[in-house]
Amino acid sequence: xxxWLPRDLKGWRHFVIDQGYLATxxxxxxxxxxxxxxxxxxxxxxxxxSHREEREIKLSPxxxxxxxxxxxxxRLRKVRYEIPWDSVMIEIDIYRGRHAGLVVAEVEFPNxxxxxxxxxxxxxxxxxxxxxxxxxxxxxxx
Amino acid sequence: xxxWLPRDLKGWRHFVIDQGYLATxxxxxxxxxxxxxxxxxxxxxxxxxSHREEREIKLSPxxxxxxxxxxxxxRLRKVRYEIPWDSVMIEIDIYRGRHAGLVVAEVEFPNxxxxxxxxxxxxxxxxxxxxxxxxxxxxxxx
Numbered sequence: 001x002x003x004w005l006p007r008d009l010k011g012w013r014h015f016v017i018d019q020g021y022l023a024t025x026x027x028x029x030x031x032x033x034x035x036x037x038x039x040x041x042x043x044x045x046x047x048x049x050s051h052r053e054e055r056e057i058k059l060s061p062x063x064x065x066x067x068x069x070x071x072x073x074x075r076l077r078k079v080r081y082e083i084p085w086d087s088v089m090i091e092i093d094i095y096r097g098r099h100a101g102l103v104v105a106e107v108e109f110p111n112x113x114x115x116x117x118x119x120x121x122x123x124x125x126x127x128x129x130x131x132x133x134x135x136x137x138x139x140x141x142x
Numbered sequence: 143x144x145x146w147l148p149r150d151l152k153g154w155r156h157f158v159i160d161q162g163y164l165a166t167x168x169x170x171x172x173x174x175x176x177x178x179x180x181x182x183x184x185x186x187x188x189x190x191x192s193h194r195e196e197r198e199i200k201l202s203p204x205x206x207x208x209x210x211x212x213x214x215x216x217r218l219r220k221v222r223y224e225i226p227w228d229s230v231m232i233e234i235d236i237y238r239g240r241h242a243g244l245v246v247a248e249v250e251f252p253n254x255x256x257x258x259x260x261x262x263x264x265x266x267x268x269x270x271x272x273x274x275x276x277x278x279x280x281x282x283x284x
Contacts (some may be wrong), residue, residue: 022166067184
């Protein structure tokens with residue numbers, strides 16, 4: 001979670017993400033469609049934590065357009081800012097629509113050591129890693 | 143269900159179908175991958191009966207190969223024969239692997255009238271329309 005947003009955020013690389021879910025199961029199994037800027041993709045995920053498996057393919061605009069209506073009622077929109085920080089990238093997601101007001105920062109680490117070494121910027125709020133209510137599937141379905 | 147197979151079936155157009163499910167929900171919501179002959183596709187389905195919605199895209203071999211491992215343990219294989227009959231097409235699916243022995247014929251009608259008019263060939267067995275245990279999702283998951 002982010003408690004304060006740097007005022008000059010607009011200067012950073014950012015793009016709108018529209019995503020929706022064709023189908024989701026328990027155990028994190030899901031098929032997600034995403035349009036991030038001009039890039040359209042389909043992602044399959046299964047498992048949680050260290051047992052996570054993720055498979056992504058790029059879709060042509062035509063392929064995406066054919067499947068997207070299947071996600072009606074299971075979508076969310078957010079603006080993503082990408083901010084380089086030390087040797088990692090901080091992704092800040094500013095949610096739109098019915099989740100407006102929610103702002104979440106995410107950092108992916110290549111290994112446990114770099115995760116442990118990471119010093120969060122002061123404007124980070126409390127950690128929400130693993131909190132299901134902030135999972136994008138949950139937000140999109142509710 | 144088919145109780146008897148015409149001896150000269152091999153002469154008809156047929157191809158191997160491998161299909162697997164990335165994710166399935168109740169209410170018939172599912173994302174299916176299929177390789178039929180050389181054609182690879184992804185199909186999204188939701189709803190049942192007359193409220194069925196179906197969206198299909200062709201996948202490149204590379205797209206298919208990237209997603210297919212996600213269907214491990216949720217697959218089935220069958221050989222499909224396509225037999226023109228009156229003004230319709232009879233599809234006969236001969237299941238392989240752990241469902242070997244199961245043979246199902248399927249006919250899709252453009253409207254209710256043509257369905258009512260249809261005279262099934264004598265080698266058709268009992269009708270299994272709507273029987274969940276013969277749905278491909280069920281067969282693939284069990």
